[in-house]
Amino acid sequence: MPLPHRALAPEALGPTITVGEILVEIMATTVGAGFLEPQSLIGPYPSGAPAIFVDQVARMGGGAGIVASVGDDDFGRLNVDRLRADGVDVSAIAVSKDWPTGSAFVRYRPDGARDFVFNIARSAAGRIRPTPAAEDLVRRAGHLHVMGTALSIPGARDVILSAIEIVRARGGSVSLDPNLRKELLTDSGVLECFDQVVGVADLLLPSGEELFATAGLTDEATAIAKLLESGIGEIVLKRGEQGASFFGHGLPRIDCAAFAVDEVDPTGAGDCFGAAYLTCRRKGMTPEAALLHANAAGARNVTRRGPMEGVSTLAELTAFIAETPRR
Numbered sequence: 001m002p003l004p005h006r007a008l009a010p011e012a013l014g015p016t017i018t019v020g021e022i023l024v025e026i027m028a029t030t031v032g033a034g035f036l037e038p039q040s041l042i043g044p045y046p047s048g049a050p051a052i053f054v055d056q057v058a059r060m061g062g063g064a065g066i067v068a069s070v071g072d073d074d075f076g077r078l079n080v081d082r083l084r085a086d087g088v089d090v091s092a093i094a095v096s097k098d099w100p101t102g103s104a105f106v107r108y109r110p111d112g113a114r115d116f117v118f119n120i121a122r123s124a125a126g127r128i129r130p131t132p133a134a135e136d137l138v139r140r141a142g143h144l145h146v147m148g149t150a151l152s153i154p155g156a157r158d159v160i161l162s163a164i165e166i167v168r169a170r171g172g173s174v175s176l177d178p179n180l181r182k183e184l185l186t187d188s189g190v191l192e193c194f195d196q197v198v199g200v201a202d203l204l205l206p207s208g209e210e211l212f213a214t215a216g217l218t219d220e221a222t223a224i225a226k227l228l229e230s231g232i233g234e235i236v237l238k239r240g241e242q243g244a245s246f247f248g249h250g251l252p253r254i255d256c257a258a259f260a261v262d263e264v265d266p267t268g269a270g271d272c273f274g275a276a277y278l279t280c281r282r283k284g285m286t287p288e289a290a291l292l293h294a295n296a297a298g299a300r301n302v303t304r305r306g307p308m309e310g311v312s313t314l315a316e317l318t319a320f321i322a323e324t325p326r327r
Helices: 049-059 074-085 132-140 148-152 154-169 188-198 209-215 220-229 269-282 287-301 314-323
Strands: 016-019 023-028 041-047 064-071 093-096 102-108 114-119 143-147 173-177 234-238 244-248 251-256
Touching (some): 016 132, 016 154, 049 143, 049 148, 064 132, 074 093, 143 154, 143 269, 148 154, 148 188, 209 220, 234 269, 234 287, 287 314
Parallel strands (some): 064 093
Antiparallel strands (some): 234 244, 244 251
């Protein structure tokens, strides 16, 4: 028997919050594999998948907050100042005197794939813990968004699992972007926690193979059907240059073509996509309208260098949609 499907909580219930890593990103200007030879670099840019996501939520006028940890250094200040300026509640970002702000070095391969060198486990980003400020933010939240990357941080996992119970108890909802990177799969606790989050998610935002990994199946239609039958209310499949697709419990499939843009830097595009979709839905937009705005948010973000430099306001997305051709 299919389980009752779950719906997204309206914006009025409380802000969208997330838990996880805040990083600086430093990018190689050369194209190739890894970092085995000296090369030119640019940055630092504010980054971290949860931080990019929540910044996009705030820029669109949604209530937004993050539970995280940064170092007492310029990299930490760079990030916190940026989030605060864009309207994110930064009250639950702890500042560590003992650990530096996390970092991610990224280099693009000729085929568009990326190699990362992360410093999360041995940085402030890896020291996320329950705090009174975090508990206060969670208790005010209407929605919790979970990034798969955050599940690699043991302390973040504890906060996430606790937050799920608190947010759902007050009628809130949960979304999940699998976003599991091979560089971050360091212990079995990641996959165990991942399965727990899938079991309560109201919205799933996978890309490509993540759909099959989440469902444990290799056919798109059967994978979607299995996940919807488990109780997930909405699935939005990100297809990159092929656009995106919406699947909902008892609702027709919606396909949305991608926008035709010149890609400068794709890092953060999926995070902006998910944030735009969720924020539009929580504000009452139809799935079709939300999908269109999400595609626009992802496309607009790739036209700027730096993972958070292309986040958009709702007005900017409206103009982008009107002015930009589709593929």
